[in-house]
């Protein structure tokens with residue numbers, strides 16, 4: 001994580017999962033894997049978050065919530081789809097009210113497949129997300145200078 005210039009804060013939302021991936025997200029945050037040692041902090045406030053971790057598929061009810069959380073986050077921001085349900089709806093693909101993966105609602109930067117997604121894959125996705133966050137931050141700064 002040599003490119004990380006700040007401690008990223010993450011917000012987690014369970015769109016519509018079996019909770020398997022949510023347990024793995026919590027495992028990544030808890031002392032066993034302890035992502036907080038890298039300065040990664042879990043927040044409940046979208047306005048404080050740099051990275052949006054979404055588990056589960058998007059359906060008719062939660063799509064507006066996913067969009068609302070995303071829209072409340074300040075640029076630059078990164079979205080990570082955690083688990084195959086968040087990537088492409090997974091086993092819920094054919095359910096009557098399921099729209100699809102998270103990218104049906106908002107732009108996704110990193111896909112972390114798995115059923116359930118392993119904590120190592122979540123941590124790897126966050127590290128990838130940090131690189132993307134840095135690129136977006138530089139692009140934003142360049143845009144401001146050019147304006």
Ligand code: SF4
Nearest residue numbers: 017020021085115116
């Ligand atoms: S990917 Fe598997 S473990 Fe994760 S929410 Fe979907 S069904 Fe559950």
